[in-house]
Amino acid sequence: MVGTQQWNSVATQLIKAFAADGNEPVQMKLYKSLRLWAFYVDLEEGLGTLESTRAVYERILDLKIATPQVIINYALLLEENKYFEDAFKVYERGVKIFKYPHVKDIWVTYLTKFVKRYGKTKLERARELFQHAVETTPAENLKVLYLQYAKLEEDYGLAKRAMKVYDQAAKTVPDNEKMSMYEIYIARAAEIFGVPKTREIYEQAIESGLPDKDVKVMCMKYAELEKSLGEIDRARAIYNFSSQYADPRSDADFWTKWHDFEVQHGNEDTFREMLRMKRSVSASYSQTHFILPEYLMQKDQKLNLEETVDTLKRAGVPEDEMAALERQFAPESNNTASKDGSRKLGDGEDDDKIEIAHKDVPAAVFGDLANKVEENNKDGDEETDSKLGALERIKRQRQG
Structure with a gap:
């Protein structure tokens, strides 16, 4: 009784503190205040009973002011008091109320609690929950749910179903997470079914549309696998295929590994083929990016x-x-261009000193016209000579 009286006193003081001026009732202004309802829930959990606390939580859900944290707190309260099915019903209400990204924590907590509670006793129900979760989840948030789903199948279900889950996850997650998902898929397949089972996964990963750098890394891992199994020709074919993604100027690690591989397991012909591929790839990258450095x-x-x-x-x-x-x-190129472009004829002081070479035009260009010009020049010379004096004619004859 003393605790109830104290709670009533505190609640009355809060209502008065939150009250505003005017004739409107206080309840109309504060009945959707989440802070006030959260304080109310804390008081009921500390001083009230389980039923009274559940009534407050239900009222919050009815008013549609609940947050994901309120849903999780309500379900944990029921779970602590051994009301497991009621707790799972609260989670179900939460995933229906909220959308992504707010519902992510509710889904993860719900599935974790359900698997921990029932394990393999309700395996089909758990599969339905996981399938519903991955169908309603955006691609960027799928990885965590798929890993939980696959762990369920590994622990309580079938290994083949687990591999199907990993395969579906690798195909569905975003491109920036595909590489890590394939690495997990390959590791689990090697542990469960053995190393040879991973060959088809490597081939699927290489053909799945990964970025070039990830394709190269996957090919190198695949080649190491084949080399460990003694499949030298298969490993060499993989190196040959992946060389198109490795620029020799910037990716020396790949070519060093291929070089060491040929030294250990190849012969003169295969080594020459490796060098030929290196020159070919280097030339292709040079033709593609020859403008880039400048x-x-x-x-x-x-x-x-x-x-x-x-x-x-x-x-x-x-x-x-x-x-x-x-x-x-x-x-420098700009300076040179500006100097050449700013220079004009006739502006320099040394223009008079510039010597210009002259070259006569061949007579064949003018045809008969050139012959007539020569005849006119001869006639003009004879007339000029006749007009000159005797002394001048003698000088010219000596010079000729």
């Missing part, structure tokens, strides 16, 4: 110049000095 160099140089100019501006350097600095650090 472009990146110019881009970085431009960024550094802009950063320098901004720093000088903040330091208060005059614009004339900054312009001179820009000309000094500008790319």
Whole structure:
């Protein structure tokens, strides 16, 4: 009785504290206050009975102000008092009320508690729950549920069903999680069915559309597997296939491993084939990216110049000095182009000293016209000679 009286006193003080001015009843303003209801639940759990506490939780659910944490707290309260089925019903209500991403914690807790409680006694029901969970979950949140599902099948179900779950997970999860999912799938398959079972999984992973870097890593692991089983030709074929994803300039590790593999298990012909593939792949990458280094160099140089100019501006350097600095650090190609483009004929002081070579046009270009010109020139020379004096004619004859 004393605890109930204290609770009534505290509740009355809270209602008065939250009351607002006006004629509207306080209950109309506060009946959906989650903070007040959460305090009410805490008081009932500490001072009331299980039935009164359940009544408060049910009222919160009816008012639709519950949060995922309220659902989990309610279910844990029932579980502590051995009301397991009632707790699972609360989880069911929670997954119907909330959507992703808020329902993720409810699903994980629900499935974990259910499997822990019933194990293999209600295996079909657990499978239905997991199947319903993965069907309603976005791809980015599927990995955790699939791993729980596969663990259920490994512990209480069939190994083949577990492999099907792993296979479905590897095909469904996003691309950035496929690699890790395939690694788990391969590890579990090797442990349950043996190493040879993983061959088809490796081939499926390589053909599943993984990024190039992940395909290369998967191929290298596959080649190591075949080498450990003594399948040297299969391992060499895998190295040959995966070489298209390895640039010799940036991926020396792959080519070193292939080199060591040929030294240990190959012969002169296979080693030469490896070198030929290396040259071919290097040439293909060079043709594809031959513009890239120069472009990146110019881009970085431009960024550094802009950063320098901004720093000088903040330091208060005059614009004339900054312009001179820009000309000094500008790319050489730009300076050369500007010099050549700014040069004009007739502006230089040394234009008079420039010697221009002359070359006569061949007479064949003019045809008969050239012959007539020569005849006219001869006639003109004779007339000129007749007009000259005797002394001048003698000088010309001596020079001729």
